[in-house]
Amino acid sequence: MVDRPGSQCAGRTCREAEPLSRLAFAHNGAPALPELLQSLGLMSGTSLDGVDAALIRTDGDAAVDHGPSRTEPYPDVLRSALRSVLGGVGPVAEVERAVTLFHADVARRLLDQGGIAVTDVDVVGFHGHTILHRPDQHRTWQIGDGALLARTLGIPVVNDFRSADVAAGGEGAPLVPAYHRALAGALDRPVAILNLGGVGNVTWIGGRDAEEQILAFDTGPGNALIDDWMLRRTGRPFDRDGALALDGRIDAGAVATFLDHPYFARRPPKSLDRDDFAALAARLTAGMAPADGAAPLTAITVAAVRAAARHLPAPPTRWLVCGGGRQNGAIMQGLAAALMAPVEPVDMLGWNGDALEAEAFAYLAVRSLRGMALTWPGTTGVARPLAGGRLHRPA
Template identity: 45%
Template sequence: MAEIRTAIGLMSGTSMDGIDVALVRTDGEAVVERGGFLSVPYEPAFRERLKQALEDAKAIKQRDERPGELSRMERDLTLRHAQAVALFLQQEKLKREDIDLIGLHGQTVLHRPDEALTVQLGDGPLLADETGIDVVYDMRANDMVHGGQGAPLVPVYHQALAHQIPGHQWPVCFVNIGGISNLTFLDRDGTIIGFDSGPGNTLIDQWVEAHAGIPYDDGGRIASEGSVIMPLAERYLDNPFFTASTRRSLDRNDFRPPEGHEAELSDGARTLAFVSAAAILKSAGHLPTPTKTYVICGGGRLNQTIMADLVRLAGEKGARVVTAEEADFDGDAMEAEAWAYLAVRSARGLPLTFPGTTGVKAPVIGGVLAPSVILRTPRLVLTRWLDGDEERLVELHGTPETSAYVGHGKPWDRDYARERLAGWRTGFHRHGFSTLKLMTASGSQFVGRAGISWYEDAQVHQLAYSIERSKWGMGYAGEIASALVGWFFEAEIGQRLEAMAHVDNAASLHILKKTGFRDIDMRTVRGEPCRFFEMTRAVYADLANASPSRKPTS
């Protein structure tokens, strides 16, 4: 059985109204336990900057380009995401150590599937540094590399949720009415189809902002006072997007709001609300069989005018429409939840997109992992362990020479490595520290393992490290040992730190003495003689005053 991970999903959608934060505990497959939710709105001035970012992004030809103010905007946006995570952890009374992963969507500023070009602002490594949590980001790009549309990605999460819907209500269609609407069709035979279905809230938001000076039509109140202008509605619904044989994903700018002279305020809002509903049903005409149940999520489900049109139009086709809440889901949180779920799938190497969702020829994995740095030195970083890292431990301790003084004293196999990893991960979640993965500062090379563990029975904190054989003699052990000692005392984790080394392990004995540890006695560990050392807070303070460079970098 796959390990259950705790992940936070972050979504900033095409409506550009704020950041949604949601927590999910999942194995990335059938197990889904939904947690808390928080929405952090953008203030009007920041929304204006995002609108300008959309204009700046039109000049992008390569997805790593950041013309105009986009570079500064990306940083500012990422820092807001970090603040949103901090607020969420505070709300839910959680620590960063309780979270395995963050799934970052970012802010889409350009999406041109026909050019295999999609750009989401959001700096994954910066977010990992700011939060201290591993971040999975850029989940759309690999789908496009493999010929997909890069959207939608949420269908696989809908599939995991749909199992709680009674069988007689299938086939089921999840519809997210965000800035752009998208749908996921699911049938009992395993069929999964997803695609963008047309404009959702974006045209209404643009219309009422331009003509009423407000960001959206709250509850559809403005639209409820108007009438549908059918020639205008039909102009939108006659767009080739709805009749094309191939479904494609949409950019926010693919549909534009009416000109001011084409409608007064309420009639324009009413017409665009009708278009949002009718577009869903028109796009659903491309599905292989009729839908029995539509589950509506996203902000559009709160627009009563859209929902009334949707209920009527779907009812004419014999289908039932329910809100996410009526189906026992959270319509506000679902997209952010999906990004948490996708992050876990990405970390496990499971596909995010499928032929029926984005048009790829075969299921495709996706996402880029930005590991959080727990501790940094001039040449090294300590980060969390990932799935598959048992292979690194087998390489580290897989020979008699490299396993002589560690663990059970025998070469490690995958099962034993996996067991040790599980223990270290549990320790990190429980205490906020443990044995961690040691990498070069660039993150390109595995160096070994190092960290501090708490031994409940002995009531003692203990330092440990092991360096990969090819990197012996390069000073890495002393560098990380000194940094860990500094981190332990500067972070006020404890008053006393122990370490141990086999009496024949001359290199470790030398390092511990050089680091400032005091030899206290010899004990037998698993039948082997070992020297034990200690350092107290008072001794560390004297050493730190004499050599300020001993203090950790981060």
């Protein structure tokens, strides 16, 4: 399914977000939002590495002015606590509060870094951290207390971006394609933007204006399986530059068996939980030396993207890679060999490859305030363009 999205959604599925109390109102009581809002995005990805924060000014459509960004790694104790609640088990409420307050601290540090007053920020887009994603059961769970964050920062917060889509029958992921489309601007089409976080996802954009097309879905494992292997077998959180994988031997049989999983043949849109392939990966790498386990897991990430390319409506003219995976030399070398087009990190275009998802949630927060679509049939499989998000005002 390929979608041709407009900037606004229509019908009952597109609901107006609650207006910001501290923005001006027109005489008839309708919100008079400024053309550009300053929005702070916060993202905690499935790689469990930390929190990305970024500031942008945007109208939620084509206008995006980039501001400062920063990344704060999770303390080991908090990272371990997050791992303990994956799947929705354990002390979720306790971990949620700790994660929320850590996000607040990161946001404050970003504002201090940029010399920006709290009163100059119109809204915060707060993704939270996904601990469970089961769209086939109409369930998705991102921990993060939006009301607590709004009170702590003194800034309105939009969170809960995925629930409306999942409740309406969509996958609830990926959500970044709306922002990818805004960034793609004048790029030659079709173009593919590949995000390699814990899970990989691709946004394919073709055509222009009224004929613009968009298709997005999760490709398969990104960094999660590699990172988990590294932590178990070496005590290190990730394979820096892909060096260990490059020293290992790729078990082609293990890679082929992995790609036999029915997910890779399933037509998009489709999405994954971080740990959907954990048991399979553990079985296929059992007994392997550290390097010989890292090598096939890295090859699987590449092979999953190659399999995803078969689902695209037309071959991309280029692949633009963001997320932590773009810094893994073994992955990037593999993609360059596997894909029939140039493969480049998004940084080559002047985009911030580390902050792109945080910027995306800043952008989506503004779209939510304006009642604009966050998802489309071609991005999540939802029946029609759908708004989402929940607004929390500071007390």
